[in-house]
């Protein structure tokens with residue numbers, strides 16, 4: 001495979017018209033980041049499919065949209081998983097709260113009889 005790091009812009013003379021070559025390692029990392037972002041989108045889509053069904057069930061059984069006791073268990077579990085994975089537990093908690101807020105927003109918009 002060609003070494004992409006060898007594709008350097010000209011030095012001196014006129015300003016180069018092409019963008020500088022991206023080092024191979026940077027491009028590889030960006031390819032992986034793009035794959036991870038795609039996986040996250042698919043995982044989130046599956047999660048929202050589940051939570052939408054939960055919202056319909058809650059409306060049918062006249063249960064409140066939010067369940068703070070369940071959320072507290074989820075947050076502690078995710079914080080522990082994050083710590084084990086060397087991810088900032090505060091970030092994991094913020095991310096989960098962000099998701100849950102969106103879910104509850106969806107649930108509150110489901111009509112009830």
Ligand SMILES: C=C(O[C@@H]1C=C(C(=O)O)C=C[C@H]1O)C(=O)O
Nearest residue numbers: 051054065066067070071100103
């Ligand atoms: C999905 C539910 O509804 C809400 C949303 C939650 C979530 O997104 O994980 C968790 C608890 C509830 O506040 C549920 O009760 O399970």
